[in-house]
Amino acid sequence: MRYVLAAALMVSGGMAQAGGPVVVADEPDVAAVAAPAGHDWTGFYAGLSAISGTFSDDGGLTSDGTGGFGLQAGYLRDFGTLVAGGELAYAKGDYDAFPASDWTSTRLKLIGGYGAGRLMPYGFVGLSKYDVDQTTPLSDTVTIYGVGAKYAVTPKIAVGLEYLVENKTNYDNTGFDLENSEIALRVDYRF
Template sequence: MFLSSFTTKPARLAIPLVLSASVASAGGMAEPVVVPEPVAVPVAAPLPTGSDWTGFYAGAQLGYGQLKSDGLSTDPDGLMYGVHAGYLYDLGTWVVGGEIDYDISDIEEEGDDVALDSVLRGKVRVGYDAGDWLPYLTAGVASATTSGALDASDTGAFGGLGLDYRVSDSIRVGAEVLQHSFPEFDNNDFDIDATTAALRVSFEF
């Protein structure tokens, strides 16, 4: 009886120890898994892309002009209006092209009886593709025709700047300022300078 009691007591003590070891072993096999938090990846904003300005275009312009010359008593001014046509080629960042325009003029110096009848221009254009906007520089050759006391025509040069805006795939509006120079007009001893500013509407096709 004494041996039976002695033998049973250690057995009773061993059972909790075995159970504790089992629990500890099970906990070691099933360690918690740490899930890393998602990292935010920066997304670059889309860069602005230019428009394709390549193609033929034609349109009309309405503007204002003023003449200055030592051979005239005053600096006459008046309306100018006409038509233009050209071609542009889009190189990506830069846009190059050529244009011809023709203006009829209402400018007249009544005291000297000299009138500027018309101006024909051949232009070279270089612009920057800014999407729907096209700022540009232009220069070329101009032929002016006068009437009255100075009934003649002569050729000079001009330069200036302009800005076009694409309203739709086929319509553009813009503005242009030009400075002209006609030295010794028609072999006379005086030069004629002209400044013009115009609003333009062009149709692409």
């Protein structure tokens, strides 16, 4: 019986090792999905804007129906979450309440924003040469400030909304304080 048991163990032990050692396959590595790359706001851009707003001075003149259009060109630099740059813009419109009065504004802005991916909220300050074409033309350099937001629809095209205020004490030595408030819908193309 001992011989039968020894023979059975030898045969079964040989069969267990006949195929070689059993190799357990490693589980495949799970690759982490990369987060989508954030939008880079760096670059030159140019665009168009549609403007609506109000005009008033402390002499009692008010126009709630100021409308116009604008052209803008600028450069932004994306530093991660901080975006900074400058913009040169030209805007033209008329005062609905004063049919004989048109206005033009050439603006230089310093822009600071927050790069939140494809969305960039921003603020700005600057100067504007604000001209009023009427019976007696008026012209002066005024301060501007405001806020806005841009959304990158594609890597090259951004749409935005901007609120701008132009104001000046003693506009063109008239003794009147001027304030022009605008909302602009903008479309920019980045080069």
